[in-house]
Amino acid sequence: MRTSKDFFRPLAVGAPAPLREIPARPSRAIHFFDPSNEKMAAKIPAMVGTVDVLLGNLEDAVKADNKVAAREGLVRIAQSTDFGPTQLWTRINSLDSPWVLDDLTTLVPAIGEKLDVIMVPKVQGAEDIHYVDRLLAQLEAKAGISKPILVHAILETARGVANIEEICAASPRMQGLSLGPADLAADRRMKTTRVGGGHPGYLVRQDPASSSEDDINAPRAIFQQDLWHYTIARMVDACAMHGIYPYYGPFGDIADVVACEDQFRNAFLLGCVGTWSLHPKQIAIANRVFSPSVEDIKHARRVVAAMGDGTGAVMLDGKMEDDASLKQCLVMVELAEQLAAIDPELKAAYDAIEI
Ligand SMILES: CC(=O)SCCNC(=O)CCNC(=O)[C@H](O)C(C)(C)COP(=O)(O)OP(=O)(O)OC[C@H]1O[C@@H](n2cnc3c(N)ncnc32)[C@H](O)[C@@H]1OP(=O)(O)O
Ligand SMILES: CC(=O)C(=O)O
Ligand SMILES: [Mg+2]
Numbered sequence: 001m002r003t004s005k006d007f008f009r010p011l012a013v014g015a016p017a018p019l020r021e022i023p024a025r026p027s028r029a030i031h032f033f034d035p036s037n038e039k040m041a042a043k044i045p046a047m048v049g050t051v052d053v054l055l056g057n058l059e060d061a062v063k064a065d066n067k068v069a070a071r072e073g074l075v076r077i078a079q080s081t082d083f084g085p086t087q088l089w090t091r092i093n094s095l096d097s098p099w100v101l102d103d104l105t106t107l108v109p110a111i112g113e114k115l116d117v118i119m120v121p122k123v124q125g126a127e128d129i130h131y132v133d134r135l136l137a138q139l140e141a142k143a144g145i146s147k148p149i150l151v152h153a154i155l156e157t158a159r160g161v162a163n164i165e166e167i168c169a170a171s172p173r174m175q176g177l178s179l180g181p182a183d184l185a186a187d188r189r190m191k192t193t194r195v196g197g198g199h200p201g202y203l204v205r206q207d208p209a210s211s212s213e214d215d216i217n218a219p220r221a222i223f224q225q226d227l228w229h230y231t232i233a234r235m236v237d238a239c240a241m242h243g244i245y246p247y248y249g250p251f252g253d254i255a256d257v258v259a260c261e262d263q264f265r266n267a268f269l270l271g272c273v274g275t276w277s278l279h280p281k282q283i284a285i286a287n288r289v290f291s292p293s294v295e296d297i298k299h300a301r302r303v304v305a306a307m308g309d310g311t312g313a314v315m316l317d318g319k320m321e322d323d324a325s326l327k328q329c330l331v332m333v334e335l336a337e338q339l340a341a342i343d344p345e346l347k348a349a350y351d352a353i354e355i
Contacts, residue, residue: 008172011137016148018172022244025087025116026339027052028290029277030178030247032091035073036066043280044077048086051283052274052342055089058103059121060183067099071106078111085342089152091119095128104132108139108149115149117175122183123153125163129170136173148173154249155235156180157187164234168242176245177235178276181228182252192227195252197263202227226266236271248275257285264289291339292332294349300329300336302355 008018030053033040044054056074058067078088090107093099107115120132129151136149151173155161161184168174181196192199206221232248239246248267251260260282264275268290275290277283292300303321306314313322340347 010141011134012141014141014144015137016140016146018148019150020172022150022175024245024273024338025052026342027087027245027247027274028339029053029274029283029286030055030089031277031280031283032057032061032250034062034066034070035077036062036070038073041073041077045081047280048081048084051086051277051287053087053089053117054083055091055119055276057091058099059091059093059097067093068102071099071103075106075110078114083114087116088114089117089119090115091121091154094122095120095131096122104135104139108136108145109143112140112143112145112149113147117150117152119152119154119178121154121180122156122160123167124157124159126166126170129153129167129174133171133173150175152176152178154178154180154183155231156183158184160184161231161234164238165241168238168244174242174244176247176273177239178247179228179231179235179249181249184231190227196228196248196250197253197256197259198224199227200224226263228263229266229270232267232270232272240271245273246271248272250276250278251282252278254279254281257281261285261289287343291343291346292336294353296332297336297350298353298355300332301353303329304333305355 008020010017029051031047031051032055033044035041035056035058047054056070056077058070058074062070074090088111092103092107118132118136120128123129132151136151140149151171152175153160153167155164155177160167164177168177179196184190185192203222203224205223208215208218208220232246235246248264251263253259264286267275273290275286277286303316303326306316307321307326310326311323313320315321336346336350340350
């Protein structure tokens with residue numbers, strides 16, 4: 001563990017200085033594509049500006065035979081595309097795979113200036129981040145990269161979840177965490193075979209009218225629960241504590257756009273800043289859900305106006321507002337400002353609000 005004295009020192013001579021604060025760049029949807037899939041890859045340049053993050057995936061979902069083609073495809077796309085306001089991320093292969101070393105030693109010199117964030121899968125503890133941190137610094141120094149490439153960890157093992165705080169604190173490169181519900185479910189031996197989302201068997205049931213057999217067997221309301229609530233909440237606290245950003249992850253039922261929106265909204269309400277999109281139709285859902293609504297911003301601005309110097313308590317629409325609820329409203333207002341800076345449609349909608 002580095003002491004606080006040298007936490008912000010570059011880990012290689014000539015590497016760029018680590019950031020002292022992780023920028024709050026909008027990242028409502030991290031859109032995954034397989035750079036070895038020519039049809040998919042051909043669509044990427046036209047997606048610039050329509051999504052906050054484009055992520056060239058090299059890990060799971062890319063066939064073993066296509067690992068080299070995916071890596072080379074990502075280099076080609078990155079070198080030939082002007083990403084404008086859209087961030088470019090990649091998900092490298094896992095640290096125990098035969099591909100990851102070539103992923104890093106190829107990508108950093110070739111496209112290190114364009115890569116904003118490297119997502120590291122199956123992170124188990126701080127030691128995994130330390131390994132990537134030092135290697136990136138060496139590669140950045142050698143290639144003369146001007147800004148540090150940030151690191152994002154996927155939580156997809158029980159050990160990773162148990163070590164969540166040390167992972168967040170492992171390096172000033174840490175940008176955020178995503179939930180990896182598929183691998184995590186397998187690692188925990190959970191009994192769901194779905195990629196994210198709920199499960200109809202995970203529920204609570206209304207009490208029976210009485211303890212008679214008839215009432216116990218009578219139809220009763222059931223309420224499906226969120227399998228991922230605990231992990232997402234844990235992730236949100238760990239990220240907030242360390243000044244980095246939490247994300248939901250994949251929602252594998254591409255056809256069920258309604259449940260996808262529900263899962264994304266739960267994550268947004270709990271504190272996540274964004275999610276993954278696996279298919280183009282999930283981008284619009286993520287952009288909608290992870291942008292505060294016009295009604296929420298109208299209310300937040302009214303509270304800010306009503307609270308004057310920000311202290312004391314006032315009544316607004318029959319509700320008490322005070323210093324704390326003002327801070328809740330400022331979270332929304334600040335997010336709206338960040339999003340308006342990159343999304344002209346949202347800016348117009350927020351600008352039209354009259355309070
Ligand atoms: C647990 C985890 O690790 S999750 C992360 C790893 N998984 C991924 O990255 C999956 C990424 N997504 C995909 O591979 C694909 O979207 C699939 C396999 C889920 C579905 O693909 P398809 O069956 O081709 O979907 P569909 O037929 O609806 O595609 C419609 C169009 O969108 C394109 N498309 C599909 N997914 C994407 C994408 N992620 N990015 C860009 N374009 C895409 C298709 O090429 C197709 O193009 P066309 O109209 O010119 O033919
Ligand atoms: C996101 C991911 O990699 C998983 O769910 O396993
Ligand atoms: Mg996984």
